[in-house]
Amino acid sequence: MGERSRTRPGVRSWIVGITLVLTLSAPASAQLGHDDARDVVIGWNRLILELVRHTPTYSPPVASRAFAYLGVTAFEAAASGDPSVRSLAGQLNELGPLPQREAGADYDEAILMHAALGLGANEFFGNTGPTGQRAMDFMVSRTASDLASGVPPDIVARSEAFGAAVGAHIAEWARTDGGAVVENLGFPYDFETVEDPALWVPTNRIAVQQAPLLPGWGRNRTFAMPDGATCSIPPPPEYSEAPGSAFYTEAMEVRDAVVNRTSEQEAIARFWSDDPMLSPTPPGHWISIALDALEGDEADLYETVDVLARLGTVLADSFIGCWDAKYRYNLVRPVTYINRLVDPGWQPILITPPFPEYPSGHSTQSGAAAGVLEHHFGDNYTFADATHEADGLAVRHYESFWEAAEEAAISRLYGGIHFRSAIEEGLAQGLCIAKYTNALVTWVAP
Amino acid sequence: MMRLTVVLAILAFPAVADEPAIPRFTEVTESAGIDSVFSGEWEYMVGGGAAVFDCDADGFPDMLLAGGTEPARFYRNRSTPSGDLVFESQQSGLEIDAVTGAYPIDIDSDGVMDIVLLRVGENIAMRGLGNCHFESANAAWGFDGGDGWSTAFAATWEAGSDWPTLAIGNYVDRNEPMMPWGSCTDNWLHRPGDADDGFAAPIPLTPSYCALSMLFTDWNRSGTPALRVSNDREYYKGGQEQLWRIEPGAAPELFGPEDGWQRLRIWGMGIANADLDFDGYPEFFLTSMADNKLQVLSAVPEDGDVLPVYSDVAYARGVTAHRPYTGGEIKPSTAWHAQFEDINNDGLADLFVAKGNVWEMPDFALLDPNNLLLQRADGTFYEAGEEAGVASMLTARGGAVADFNLDGLLDLVVVNRHDRAQLWQNTSTDLGNWIQVRAQQPGSNRDGVGAWIELKIDDRVIQRELTSGGGHVSGINSWWHFGLGDAETAQIRVLWPDGEHSDWSEVAANGFYVLERDELAIAWVPGSS
Numbered sequence: 001m002g003e004r005s006r007t008r009p010g011v012r013s014w015i016v017g018i019t020l021v022l023t024l025s026a027p028a029s030a031q032l033g034h035d036d037a038r039d040v041v042i043g044w045n046r047l048i049l050e051l052v053r054h055t056p057t058y059s060p061p062v063a064s065r066a067f068a069y070l071g072v073t074a075f076e077a078a079a080s081g082d083p084s085v086r087s088l089a090g091q092l093n094e095l096g097p098l099p100q101r102e103a104g105a106d107y108d109e110a111i112l113m114h115a116a117l118g119l120g121a122n123e124f125f126g127n128t129g130p131t132g133q134r135a136m137d138f139m140v141s142r143t144a145s146d147l148a149s150g151v152p153p154d155i156v157a158r159s160e161a162f163g164a165a166v167g168a169h170i171a172e173w174a175r176t177d178g179g180a181v182v183e184n185l186g187f188p189y190d191f192e193t194v195e196d197p198a199l200w201v202p203t204n205r206i207a208v209q210q211a212p213l214l215p216g217w218g219r220n221r222t223f224a225m226p227d228g229a230t231c232s233i234p235p236p237p238e239y240s241e242a243p244g245s246a247f248y249t250e251a252m253e254v255r256d257a258v259v260n261r262t263s264e265q266e267a268i269a270r271f272w273s274d275d276p277m278l279s280p281t282p283p284g285h286w287i288s289i290a291l292d293a294l295e296g297d298e299a300d301l302y303e304t305v306d307v308l309a310r311l312g313t314v315l316a317d318s319f320i321g322c323w324d325a326k327y328r329y330n331l332v333r334p335v336t337y338i339n340r341l342v343d344p345g346w347q348p349i350l351i352t353p354p355f356p357e358y359p360s361g362h363s364t365q366s367g368a369a370a371g372v373l374e375h376h377f378g379d380n381y382t383f384a385d386a387t388h389e390a391d392g393l394a395v396r397h398y399e400s401f402w403e404a405a406e407e408a409a410i411s412r413l414y415g416g417i418h419f420r421s422a423i424e425e426g427l428a429q430g431l432c433i434a435k436y437t438n439a440l441v442t443w444v445a446p
Numbered sequence: 447m448m449r450l451t452v453v454l455a456i457l458a459f460p461a462v463a464d465e466p467a468i469p470r471f472t473e474v475t476e477s478a479g480i481d482s483v484f485s486g487e488w489e490y491m492v493g494g495g496a497a498v499f500d501c502d503a504d505g506f507p508d509m510l511l512a513g514g515t516e517p518a519r520f521y522r523n524r525s526t527p528s529g530d531l532v533f534e535s536q537q538s539g540l541e542i543d544a545v546t547g548a549y550p551i552d553i554d555s556d557g558v559m560d561i562v563l564l565r566v567g568e569n570i571a572m573r574g575l576g577n578c579h580f581e582s583a584n585a586a587w588g589f590d591g592g593d594g595w596s597t598a599f600a601a602t603w604e605a606g607s608d609w610p611t612l613a614i615g616n617y618v619d620r621n622e623p624m625m626p627w628g629s630c631t632d633n634w635l636h637r638p639g640d641a642d643d644g645f646a647a648p649i650p651l652t653p654s655y656c657a658l659s660m661l662f663t664d665w666n667r668s669g670t671p672a673l674r675v676s677n678d679r680e681y682y683k684g685g686q687e688q689l690w691r692i693e694p695g696a697a698p699e700l701f702g703p704e705d706g707w708q709r710l711r712i713w714g715m716g717i718a719n720a721d722l723d724f725d726g727y728p729e730f731f732l733t734s735m736a737d738n739k740l741q742v743l744s745a746v747p748e749d750g751d752v753l754p755v756y757s758d759v760a761y762a763r764g765v766t767a768h769r770p771y772t773g774g775e776i777k778p779s780t781a782w783h784a785q786f787e788d789i790n791n792d793g794l795a796d797l798f799v800a801k802g803n804v805w806e807m808p809d810f811a812l813l814d815p816n817n818l819l820l821q822r823a824d825g826t827f828y829e830a831g832e833e834a835g836v837a838s839m840l841t842a843r844g845g846a847v848a849d850f851n852l853d854g855l856l857d858l859v860v861v862n863r864h865d866r867a868q869l870w871q872n873t874s875t876d877l878g879n880w881i882q883v884r885a886q887q888p889g890s891n892r893d894g895v896g897a898w899i900e901l902k903i904d905d906r907v908i909q910r911e912l913t914s915g916g917g918h919v920s921g922i923n924s925w926w927h928f929g930l931g932d933a934e935t936a937q938i939r940v941l942w943p944d945g946e947h948s949d950w951s952e953v954a955a956n957g958f959y960v961l962e963r964d965e966l967a968i969a970w971v972p973g974s975s
């Protein structure tokens with residue numbers, strides 16, 4: 001099987017493209033607009049990848065939450081117009097019945113979708129900076145006017161109102177999940193470390209990061225799985241400073257991996273680094289992969305929203321599950337252990353994230369993402385990953401989503417920020433979480 | 447079970463040494479005649495600088511305040527020695543719109559100050575005509591002002607040149623309405639032309655990463671300044687902080703990992719430099735959001751062959767300045783202009799930081815007071831902004847710390863976005879002794895940009911690099927200030943850019959001196975010129 005995805009154009013190119021396409025192909029009939037609606041979904045997600053990167057509260061868990069709700073928003077907006085598509089209301093935790101379309105009335109799917117996602121984007125990125133606000137305003141106004149061209153005004157108004165109602169319904173649901181308010185960039189204002197060498201302590205001298213990121217995130221409401229503890233993982237190896245112990249051995253593996261790294265291993269570490277504020281974050285990386293796959297396959301509207309809703313929710317659930325475990329075990333980071341016991345001058349090649357070590361968040365969410373994407377696309381889907389091309393990182397190629405997930409996971413060991421157990425158990429936890437998402441029913445049996 | 451304990455506790459900085467003397471400031475904006483506002487929307491969300499310089503040869507620093515969409519405002523200093531600060535708004539030729547910042551520099555070395563205006567649009571090199579009048583010299587000097595969004599400046603005289611080299615930092619592509627992320631436009635290096643009386647075509651400093659501050663600095667005391675660039679990670683892709691090797695006659699070359707340069711990615715907005723630890727090498731303070739950096743060379747080998755490897759000691763020294771210290775808000779801060787000066791005249795450099803939200807960003811403090819961080823004897827800093835009276839809650843950007851009434855006490859001007867600029871007079875009565883000096887040499891580079899002034903008090907030598915650039919779109923060309931503490935006298939000399947030392951001169955405290963090549967320090971008295 002050849003590679004499905006291709007190197008995609010830059011975001012700016014896409015924006016120009018979609019506005020031209022929408023202008024040239026404005027639907028003559030109010031019943032049409034499905035293809036345009038798909039382009040609207042893709043377009044908003046491309047913009048959201050940038051907003052995630054440029055909104056200071058958007059650490060990976062927060063980003064996953066936005067992808068989830070916006071994925072569900074797009075799905076429900078589309079599902080409302082087709083009786084063969086089953087709503088996620090009643091399947092996702094505490095998601096109540098969605099607004100219903102007016103019987104017998106015409107709607108434009110693209111206008112409806114644009115209104116829903118525009119409202120959703122403003123809900124989740126209302127705190128972004130001036131340039132993000134400017135981009136959202138431009139997206140909302142220009143795309144809306146392009147979509148409305150040639151569509152009867154009553155259909156435009158009805159579609160916009162209904163799309164906004166769907167967006168508002170999801171936004172209201174989101175506000176009760178425990179993750180809606182992020183203060184101080186996610187770091188508690190007050191925190192005191194505990195004198196125990198096994199436990200996490202700050203790993204840098206950035207003042208706000210002297211407390212760990214989002215310690216309560218594991219208690220957030222989940223989407224498809226029952227709660228954050230659903231896919232619990234076994235404890236990490238027992239803490240020990242004794243040479244030859246399992247813990248010490250894993251630490252030495254990390255140290256040696258950094259010291260003896262190959263250029264390929266360093267490239268892998270940097271490719272999956274996905275640092276907040278410098279990338280679309282790890283969940284954004286997987287959204288980027290999915291968007292390329294959907295575009296490469298010329299997926300239709302329903303397939304697009306189905307994949308993005310499942311991927312978004314599984315990423316969000318994986319961060320909740322991972323964070324539940326992280327703060328259950330509160331394990332020390334490799335740099336702390338190695339500097340104190342082995343080599344005071346040793347440094348990882350990646351920035352050590354400011355929160356406990358076990359399990360690896362990237363591993364959990366990559367395992368979960370691969371679990372969902374393979375469920376949809378198959379386990380031999382080859383693809384090229386161009387997520388970081390604009391940042392000067394070369395495109396990487398994979399034979400399957402799982403291969404990519406395993407590489408993402410081991411990248412944290414190559415980068416010196418995770419022990420092997422955190423990686424292996426993280427992947428396993430992600431697969432467990434994916435089963436709940438894969439069990440969602442989005443099509444009504446004929 | 448969760449084994450992490452969260453308790454109510456205040457993050458504490460290291461134990462304090464004796465507290466420094468607190469300077470007292472009085473805001474005199476209105477009474478001094480300052481009524482400038484930096485206005486404008488998206489294209490003016492950064493910038494808003496001040497230039498401080500003497501354009502009428504009376505020794506008193508005059509100033510230009512950027513106005514954004516409004517014309518810049520020039521204020522002539524009408525203060526009297528040690529009197530109240532008084533300024534008079536005058537037509538100078540600098541009243542041009544779209545100005546983001548400005549830097550004074552005597553480009554043609556005629557002894558009359560020139561000004562480089564950074565703009566949204568064409569930058570302009572304004573030639574001083576004397577008596578505080580200026581005209582564009584872009585055509586006469588072959589200065590290509592471009593058409594970008596300029597937000598940083600630095601200048602040096604490369605060895606062997608009679609004409610300066612200017613670095614201009616540019617921000618995002620202002621013509622990109624939708625997605626400016628990743629559209630950082632090239633910074634330009636304007637080197638002298640063949641005739642050494644104008645500029646050659648600019649050289650793009652590729653890659654460029656949306657610079658908000660630049661500084662030529664002899665960071666390694668090699669005798670050849672390199673170009674430090676602080677970049678805004680909000681807009682670059684694949685970028686980082688930069689250090690350019692600028693060797694005469696050679697193409698600019700970035701320091702890289704092979705040189706020891708370590709990747710740092712911050713919302714870089716301003717650079718301040720000072721030799722805080724008296725080892726002869728400058729430390730660098732880099733402003734950002736939610737965090738600021740104080741960089742100290744990690745190692746200084748005995749052979750002096752240092753690598754550009756820095757440790758961040760901001761946390762240890764108490765200068766992270768990461769959130770407001772007064773006003774009720776505890777959300778993260780946003781820092782812009784920074785400047786080291788010995789504001790309480792105790793012989794230790796202090797740090798002023800201008801603060802202000804980018805543009806109603808709700809996750810950052812909206813009421814974000816400026817910082818006045820006073821250095822203690824142990825190298826840590828004490829926040830004195832509120833006690834000193836400079837904890838303004840307006841949305842600050844650029845600024846300047848300078849002695850406007852020549853009383854030896856450093857005053858302060860700050861440019862605020864969408865609000866009036868503010869001027870504070872230092873009204874302290876119990877600070878230490880001081881001297882203020884000006885380096886001056888014949889021929890080109892009259893003000894000795896790139897020189898180092900060395901001031902010896904007992905066994906301590908304070909070394910100060912004479913730079914042109916840095917801060918946040920704000921530049922000063924005026925008296926160089928030194929606090930002396932209790933010392934009544936000091937020894938002073940200049941290490942000129944060509945490596946030649948002047949002889950040590952003994953100077954008495956609380957006076958002004960002109961340091962000319964091959965001359966002993968010459969006393970100068972305010973009102974005598």
